[in-house]
Each structure stands twice: as C-alpha cells, then as structure tokens.
Amino acid sequence: MSGLLNPNIIQKVKVQFENNCISLLLDSYNQVLKKKSFKELTENDITVLLVGFMRNNPRRYELNISVDREIYIDSSDTYSGAASANKSPRIDLKYTTWKSNAEYEYYIEAKNICENNWKKTSVTTLINALELQKRYIETGIQNFITGRYPNGCIVGYVVEGNPDNIVRKINEILTGATRPKEHLTKTTKGGFSYCYNSTHPGKIMPILNHYFLLFT
Numbered sequence: 001m002s003g004l005l006n007p008n009i010i011q012k013v014k015v016q017f018e019n020n021c022i023s024l025l026l027d028s029y030n031q032v033l034k035k036k037s038f039k040e041l042t043e044n045d046i047t048v049l050l051v052g053f054m055r056n057n058p059r060r061y062e063l064n065i066s067v068d069r070e071i072y073i074d075s076s077d078t079y080s081g082a083a084s085a086n087k088s089p090r091i092d093l094k095y096t097t098w099k100s101n102a103e104y105e106y107y108i109e110a111k112n113i114c115e116n117n118w119k120k121t122s123v124t125t126l127i128n129a130l131e132l133q134k135r136y137i138e139t140g141i142q143n144f145i146t147g148r149y150p151n152g153c154i155v156g157y158v159v160e161g162n163p164d165n166i167v168r169k170i171n172e173i174l175t176g177a178t179r180p181k182e183h184l185t186k187t188t189k190g191g192f193s194y195c196y197n198s199t200h201p202g203k204i205m206p207i208l209n210h211y212f213l214l215f216t
Contacts, residue, residue, distance in 0.1 A: 020063045021095040021106045028053035043112045066096045107152030115161020147204035156212040163194040163212035
C-alpha cells in the first residue's frame with residue numbers, strides 16, 4: 001500500500017504524475033489548434049476534442065495514464081449508501097495512474113472565459129464576460145479550495161481577449177470580495193506562457209494552479 005512507502009517518494013510520484021497530466025493536456029491543445037476555430041464552441045465541445053487527442057497520444061500509454069471526461073466524484077459515504085449519489089459533484093477531467101499498489105488521481109475543471117462581452121454569430125444574446133469571471137471563482141476556485149473537488153487545477157478556455165487582462169479582472173473581483181490575498185499570480189511551469197497560481201491560507205487546498213488556453 002502507498003502508506004508503506006516513504007512519504008518523500010510518494011510526493012515525488014504525485015508531482016511527476018501531475019506534471020505528466022498537464023504535459024498531455026498541452027500536447028493535445030497544440031494538436032487541437034491545428035484543426036479549426038473554436039470561439040463558438042461550448043466548454044464540453046472543447047474538452048471532448050482535447051480528450052480525443054489525449055486518448056490517441058502514444059505518450060499516454062508510456063506514462064500509464066488513463067483520462068476520462070465528466071466524472072462523478074463519489075465519497076466513501078456515497079459508496080456506503082449514507083449519501084445520495086445524486087449529490088456527488090461532477091468534474092470535467094480525471095486522470096488516473098497506478099504505481100506499485102498505489103493509485104493516483106488528478107482532476108481538471110474547465111471554464112470558458114473571456115475578457116470582454118461578445119456575441120456568437122448564431123445568437124443575438126451577448127456573452128457576459130463579468131458573469132463568466134464570477135463563475136470561474138464561484139464554481140471553479142471555490143470548489144477546489146473547499147474540498148468539493150479533490151487534487152487538481154483549473155483550466156480556462158479563453159474564447160475572447162487576453163489571459164493577463166482576464167486574470168486582472170478576476171483579481172479585481174476577489175479584491176471586491178475582500179480576498180486580495182487570493183489573487184492569481186503569474187508563474188512559470190513547464191515553459192507554458194499563461195500559467196498562474198493562487199494561495200488560499202487555511203483552506204483545504206492552499207495552493208491552486210490555473211492554466212489559460214487560447215481559443216481565439
């Protein structure tokens with residue numbers, strides 16, 4: 001069992017696994033960008049395209065990683081019947097790998113996000129940028145730092161605007177909610193241009209990573 005392993009070894013395995021998951025995601029993203037324009041697509045449309053490329057990536061087999069879309073996160077109470085399965089949260093992506101007798105999981109929640117209001121060609125209603133930015137916090141950040149979602153990160157699908165400007169607006173919302181210490185800060189991770197992290201002292205997940213993928 002994993003509990004019999006050296007904790008330092010377990011942590012190194014987890015970190016490497018998480019890095020591999022993000023690497024597969026970015027490989028898939030680069031392949032998807034070669035195909036078409038994505039501004040009109042829903043979150044699910046983009047996610048399933050990414051999953052398709054990840055599933056067909058030979059590196060996934062070398063890394064012994066499985067990837068699944070739209071997964072329920074069931075608790076021990078759910079499995080025992082003490083909690084309703086209808087109340088289990090769902091998340092966009094789940095990665096799984098096995099090392100010795102241990103199983104490791106990593107989760108991604110995806111959110112369409114934009115800097116400014118804009119309109120799809122197929123509808124007359126404006127896409128409200130502020131509402132998407134608030135939703136990013138309320139059903140993305142909050143779900144991770146409160147433990148509703150387990151170990152993982154948030155990926156923003158940028159369908160309009162610039163990621164740095166979007167992050168600035170998200171930070172303004174956090175400031176308005178008296179949460180300035182939780183601002184997203186740009187960082188470098190794997191050489192990716194639009195990677196950020198946020199710190200949440202006292203929360204179940206004190207550090208959360210954010211990746212913004214451009215689909216404009």
